Amino acid sequence: MVSPASNRQRWIGAGAVIAVLACALPAAAFAQTAVKVGDRVSGEITSRSRINYNDGSRSDVYALALKKDDTIALRAEGALCARLVVLEQGAVLGDSGRNQDECEDEAPARLSFRAPADGRYEVAVSGFGPRDFGPYRLQVERTEAYRGGPLRAGAEISDVLAGGGNRYTLEVAELARYVLDMTSTEFDSVLALEGPGVELEDDDGGGGYNARITALLEPGSYTVKARSLEDAATGGFNLAVASRPLPEGVELRNEGALELDGAALTGSLAGGEREYTLRLDARRLVTLDLASEDFDTSLVIAGQGTRLRDYYSGGDMDARIVAVLEPGDYAVRAGSSDSDGMGLYTLQASSAPVPAGTGYGVLRLGKASAATLPPGGKDRYRLSVPRGGSYRIAATSPSLDVMVDVIRDGEVVASDDDSGGDMNALAEVELEAGEYELVVSSWNTEAGRYEITASRGR
CATH class of the missing domain: 2.60.120.380 (Jelly Rolls)
Incomplete structure (x- = not known):
C-alpha cells in the first residue's frame, strides 16, 4: 500500500538531500554546534540560518561524535515543523522523511540510526520552505538495538x-x-x-x-x-x-478424505489453498461449510463436470456450498477470498437425499421449470442453445430475491438480480450456439419456491 502524501512520509533520494545541503552557504560562515548523546538543545530557524538555494529552506547543523554501532534516536519538536537529516562525510545516513502535510498533526520529527564507524556525524534540523521559521528542541538519546541471535516466542x-x-x-x-x-x-x-x-x-x-x-x-x-x-x-x-497454543484437543488435518458425516475438521492456512477429496456413491444434495475467525473464506468443489465456488453464503464472511452432485470423485479446496489468508479454519461436509422438486437437470427453451431452492443453495440447469442470437433467461419467485447466472466453459457470460421487476431476475443476452449452465440462487440465501424460463429474445 502506498502511503498517502497527506499523512505519511515521502522519502527523497540521498542525492537530493546532498544537493539540498550543497546549496547552502559555505560551512565556514556557520559554526557547527557540538552535541553529545543525552543532550537536549534548543534552537530556532530564522532568516539568518544557513540557506538552501534549491528550495529556500533554512537549516541548523550540529556535530555529533559517535563510536561504531552506537544506535541513536533523534527527536525534534516545537513550533517549527522540523525535518531531520544525518550525514556522514557528506553522504546521507538517515532522513526523517516527513512531508509538510504532517505538520498539521504537530507530531515531532523522529529519526533513529546506527553509526557504521567511529567518526563525526552531522545532524541537520531544517524546515520545508522559505517561510518555515520557528523554535525547536532537539533531543539526542542512545537507544538499545538488537545485537543478534535467533528470535523465539515471547521475543x-x-x-x-x-x-x-x-x-x-x-x-x-x-x-x-x-x-x-x-x-x-x-x-x-x-x-x-x-x-x-x-x-x-x-x-x-x-x-x-x-x-x-x-x-x-x-x-x-x-x-x-x-x-x-x-x-x-x-x-x-x-x-x-x-x-x-492450539485449542485443547485440536488435531490439524490439512489434506485427505472429507467425510460426509457433518463432523468439523480443523485445518490451517498459510496462503494458497488446502485440498481434500470427496467421494459420492449416489446422487446427493451436498452441503459444505468453511468457517474461520482469522480470514475471509473461499470454498471450491470441482469434479464430474462441475466447478462451484463460494465466499460468503455461510454468513459472517464464511463460505457455504449447497448443491446436487452426481456420483464420483470431487476435489474440495479451502482457501481465503484474498488468496493470502492465514490462520485456522473448520470444514465440514454432509449430504441428504435430493428433495423432490429440487431444481436440477436440463432446461428446455420455452418451457418453464418450477423448483424449491434449499437454504444457501444454488440450483443448476443445463441449457442447449441451437443457434446464436438474443435470449431471455428469467427467474421469478413470490418470496425470494432470486439471482441468475449464465455460464459457459466455467466463465460467467451474464448475471442478473432485479431486472425482471420486484425481486425477480431477467438476463437478456446474446448467446452463441453451444452448451450453457444456468445457476439460480437467492440474494439472502433463504429457501423458497421459484420458476425459471429460457426463451428466444425479441
Whole structure:
C-alpha cells in the first residue's frame, strides 16, 4: 500500500538531500554546534540560518561524535515543523522523511540510526520552505538495538532498519499459532516470513502503517524479513513475536478424505489453498461449510463436470456450498477470498437425499421449470442453445430475491438480480450456439419456491 502524501512520509533520494545541503552557504560562515548523546538543545530557524538555494529552506547543523554501532534516536519538536537529516562525510545516513502535510498533526520529527564507524556525524534540523521559521528542541538519546541471535516466542526487540532491510532467524519449538508484529513511527513497515511451507508478507495488517503476520507454524527455522515500503527509508522499529497454543484437543488435518458425516475438521492456512477429496456413491444434495475467525473464506468443489465456488453464503464472511452432485470423485479446496489468508479454519461436509422438486437437470427453451431452492443453495440447469442470437433467461419467485447466472466453459457470460421487476431476475443476452449452465440462487440465501424460463429474445 502506498502511503498517502497527506499523512505519511515521502522519502527523497540521498542525492537530493546532498544537493539540498550543497546549496547552502559555505560551512565556514556557520559554526557547527557540538552535541553529545543525552543532550537536549534548543534552537530556532530564522532568516539568518544557513540557506538552501534549491528550495529556500533554512537549516541548523550540529556535530555529533559517535563510536561504531552506537544506535541513536533523534527527536525534534516545537513550533517549527522540523525535518531531520544525518550525514556522514557528506553522504546521507538517515532522513526523517516527513512531508509538510504532517505538520498539521504537530507530531515531532523522529529519526533513529546506527553509526557504521567511529567518526563525526552531522545532524541537520531544517524546515520545508522559505517561510518555515520557528523554535525547536532537539533531543539526542542512545537507544538499545538488537545485537543478534535467533528470535523465539515471547521475543520483543528494538532495532534500526538497515539499507535493504533486516533479516532475523525465528526458531519455532512447537506447533502453535504465531503472531509477528512490526511497528514504527518513522516509516511504513513491511514484514515477511519464509520457511518450511510458508511464504508470507504483510504491509498494514497491524493497523495504521504497521505490519502483522499470523500463521500456524510447524517446528523448525524460519527467516523474518523487516523492511520499509519505501526502499530509501531508515529508522527505528520494534518487532514482537507471540505464540498462541492450539485449542485443547485440536488435531490439524490439512489434506485427505472429507467425510460426509457433518463432523468439523480443523485445518490451517498459510496462503494458497488446502485440498481434500470427496467421494459420492449416489446422487446427493451436498452441503459444505468453511468457517474461520482469522480470514475471509473461499470454498471450491470441482469434479464430474462441475466447478462451484463460494465466499460468503455461510454468513459472517464464511463460505457455504449447497448443491446436487452426481456420483464420483470431487476435489474440495479451502482457501481465503484474498488468496493470502492465514490462520485456522473448520470444514465440514454432509449430504441428504435430493428433495423432490429440487431444481436440477436440463432446461428446455420455452418451457418453464418450477423448483424449491434449499437454504444457501444454488440450483443448476443445463441449457442447449441451437443457434446464436438474443435470449431471455428469467427467474421469478413470490418470496425470494432470486439471482441468475449464465455460464459457459466455467466463465460467467451474464448475471442478473432485479431486472425482471420486484425481486425477480431477467438476463437478456446474446448467446452463441453451444452448451450453457444456468445457476439460480437467492440474494439472502433463504429457501423458497421459484420458476425459471429460457426463451428466444425479441
